[in-house]
Structures are given as structure tokens and as C-alpha cells.
Amino acid sequence: MARINQRAIEKDLKDIAKGYERAAKQNPIRVPIQTETTGAGGTMPGRDTAEGDPVLARLLMWLDEQAQQNPSHYIDVTRFVEEQQLPDEDPSVLAFELEQRYLVRVARTMGGTPDAHLTDAGRAAIHRLKRLRLDRAARLRYTMDAFHRWLFDTAGDQKPINPVLFLATPASYFAGSEITGTELHEALAYLSEHKLIKHIDTEPPTVAITLQGVSCALTGGSVQDHVNQPRPSATYNTYLPNAKGVIIGEQQNFTQNNTDGVDPTLFVQLAGYVGQVSPILGLSDKDRVELERVAQDLHTEATSASPEPGRLHQFATQLKDKLLAGATTMAATQGIQMAEQALVALMQ
Incomplete structure (x- = not known):
């Protein structure tokens, strides 16, 4: 498993506080309004699909790596859970979820371990993931939404929290690849610019969700849905x-x-x-x-x-x-x- 580079994260964390206002005033991030369309013209996978689920997408990419080493072998999914340090995940459930989507075949062994082998549909899904992870706009949209959901679930009472803690969660993966400190920094700047979070001047720097951020989370939509909704004009169009x-x-x-x-x-x-x-x-x-x-x-x-x-x-x-x-x-x-x-x- 590729472990988090703590020294790099510490550096990113120190840059976050300085970068908020500079990013908002000098280089505000602009994200396309069509949040489900990738730069290549494709469609981003929904959260209810294997490709859109951060853990299942990681599992697919991991199975691809294992298949390259042992093309004809069934792979024990328990190893994935152990190597990726996901104690809350059930390897059998993960394997069966992929099987239900026809992305793997699962062998029921006497030992009870969920052994999986990629299908042609699974290989096609991996190909889509490899293309999607290169789409910068899609990565940023995902990072904003995933961080915003994590912040609401973790500190929805508006208590300050270290944003870098998000990078240690299962949600900090897009299309099977890790979200970087730089991508988190950009997402934080965008959320701050649109008043969904606020920066707290502490050491280390922390953030807190705002009332607008809570309202956005309660609607169930994406960050872009909230940002692009109609706003009242000077005549108070309500x-x-x-x-x-x-x-x-x-x-x-x-x-x-x-x-x-x-x-x-x-x-x-x-x-x-x-x-x-x-x-x-x-x-x-x-x-x-x-x-x-x-x-x-x-x-x-x-x-x-x-x-x-x-x-x-x-x-x-x-x-x-x-x-x-x-x-x-x-x-x-x-x-x-x-x-x-x-x-x-x-x-x-």
C-alpha cells in the first residue's frame, strides 16, 4: 500500500492557510457547470456504481495489479482489505458487490475466502477508471464533494477540524487513485470562496463548515448544484x-x-x-x-x-x-x- 507522505502533508497543511485568500482573489477556480460530464465527453460514474464508489474502484485497480502478475489466478479479496488497512470493510461483501455488477467472478472456496477473477466487463471498467483519473476537473469536483460530505459528517456542528485528516479516509480516493494534498488545497480554496467552509486561524490551520455548507449538505446535491443555483437579484427575486x-x-x-x-x-x-x-x-x-x-x-x-x-x-x-x-x-x-x-x- 502506498502510505501517506506525512512530511509532504505537513507542508501542504502550512500552505493551506496562506493559499485561501490568494486562490480566491487571484486565481479563483472555475469548474464546469455540467458536473457529470468529463473533459473527454464521457459521463462520470455515479456513487451507486462500482467505478463511483471509492473503495470498490480501489479494489478494481488492485485486482488489475494482481491480475498482471497472475493472469489466470483467482485473487483473495481479504488481502486487499488487509493491505489497504480497511478494517470496516467486509471482503466478502466487496467481492459480491463486484460480482453483482458482473465485474468479477467469485469462487466459493472451502476456506470461505472470497476469491475473485476479473471479467471482460471488469477490465473495461478498469480502462474507464484509468482514463477518468486523468480528468482534472472531474477530480476536483469529486474532491470538493467528498471533502464536504466528510466535513458535514465529522464536524457538522461547525467545530474546527484539521482538513488534512480527510486524506486518511477511504473517501480520499478518486477512480482508484489517492487525492493529493495539492488537490485538497484547491478544493478547500473553492469551498472557502463560495462560503461553504471558513478558515480558522489556528496552528495547525483548521476549517469549519458554515451555515451555507450545512444547508448544501442537507439538500443532498453536489457542491456545484449549490453554487450554480439561482441567486436573488437586487430586487429580491425570491x-x-x-x-x-x-x-x-x-x-x-x-x-x-x-x-x-x-x-x-x-x-x-x-x-x-x-x-x-x-x-x-x-x-x-x-x-x-x-x-x-x-x-x-x-x-x-x-x-x-x-x-x-x-x-x-x-x-x-x-x-x-x-x-x-x-x-x-x-x-x-x-x-x-x-x-x-x-x-x-x-x-x-
Whole structure:
């Protein structure tokens, strides 16, 4: 197994702090909007495919190396798990997942070890991986998404964390090859530029996920989905996508132009968010219905021709209080923070 060069990582880590602002201001990274298309015109494998799964992709590349040494032999997948130091992975499950995709044939031995042999489809998948790992834009997109998911899962409460720890995780592989410190640095600069993470001036340097970063993670989309979504214009164009419990009747999308001096954007977003997450807050049916009613009232006021600041304040405060009193999930915490942001903006 190729081990992480600790000295090189330490150097990359020291460069991260200096590189954030310089990368954002002087050389902002631009990633193509079509996030599923590679530079060669192909399609990036989804996360539910063998090629898109970082561990299965590594296994395919490892099997290719073993097959070059012993072309006709079945290879014990247990060796892969041991050599790559993946104690949480079950070699039998890994082998069977590849077998289900017709990428290997698995021999059931008396000893119970999962022995695998590449099929023609497996060799074709390896060929695609070797081409894909050379696609710089695809690598950067993957690194941003993988790091962002890891940061949310590891420190979603916005606590600072050393970003280099990501390089020691199974997710730090793209198309079977390791993500480098330089690639991580570029991804961090991009995430920081778009306010999904923030740099914390510590020694060693750390980062923390922002409220925007948490919101991006909760939507389930990619970083590029978040970055490229429509933004409100100077006239406060507010777009609310299909929020359950908030949109009235058959209305699916709502756009409002408000030029009366009150920006309702944060309040519409708050109402929509609460409507979307209310079923997963762990509230009783009675409390959930009441929460959705207040969110509906806030949405109605915020999308009116002339939103009244007093009523916006009243409904947003009620939502915040109900979330504080009845829910302790990350989704509830996000809603509380959104309410606080909206209330602060109203006073400015």
C-alpha cells in the first residue's frame, strides 16, 4: 500500500492557510457547470456504481495489479482489505458487490475466502477508471464533494477540524487513485470562496463548515448544484422550490419581486426550510402541525405585496421558539440559525 507522505502533508497543511485568500482573489477556480460530464465527453460514474464508489474502484485497480502478475489466478479479496488497512470493510461483501455488477467472478472456496477473477466487463471498467483519473476537473469536483460530505459528517456542528485528516479516509480516493494534498488545497480554496467552509486561524490551520455548507449538505446535491443555483437579484427575486407544508394549493414555484425596502428572502427561505424538514424533527403530530401552521403564516406574509416587518418578526420568533422547545436534531439547529439570521437582517 502506498502510505501517506506525512512530511509532504505537513507542508501542504502550512500552505493551506496562506493559499485561501490568494486562490480566491487571484486565481479563483472555475469548474464546469455540467458536473457529470468529463473533459473527454464521457459521463462520470455515479456513487451507486462500482467505478463511483471509492473503495470498490480501489479494489478494481488492485485486482488489475494482481491480475498482471497472475493472469489466470483467482485473487483473495481479504488481502486487499488487509493491505489497504480497511478494517470496516467486509471482503466478502466487496467481492459480491463486484460480482453483482458482473465485474468479477467469485469462487466459493472451502476456506470461505472470497476469491475473485476479473471479467471482460471488469477490465473495461478498469480502462474507464484509468482514463477518468486523468480528468482534472472531474477530480476536483469529486474532491470538493467528498471533502464536504466528510466535513458535514465529522464536524457538522461547525467545530474546527484539521482538513488534512480527510486524506486518511477511504473517501480520499478518486477512480482508484489517492487525492493529493495539492488537490485538497484547491478544493478547500473553492469551498472557502463560495462560503461553504471558513478558515480558522489556528496552528495547525483548521476549517469549519458554515451555515451555507450545512444547508448544501442537507439538500443532498453536489457542491456545484449549490453554487450554480439561482441567486436573488437586487430586487429580491425570491424562489421557493416545492416546499411541503408551505406552498398553498397546487402552486409549485413562487417568484416575488419586492422593492419596498424589506427583503423577505431569508424569511421565505426559513418558511420553506421548516416546511421541508418538519417531518424529520421528531416532533409530536400536534407540535408538527402547529410548527407548519406558523411556517405557512410566515410564508404568506413574506410573499405578500408589502411584507410587514412586525409580522415577519413575530412569525420568525415563533418558529425559533418552537424549534428550541421541541427539537434537538441538526435540522432543527439549522432552522434556529436561519431564524436568527433573518431576525438580525430585519433589524439592520
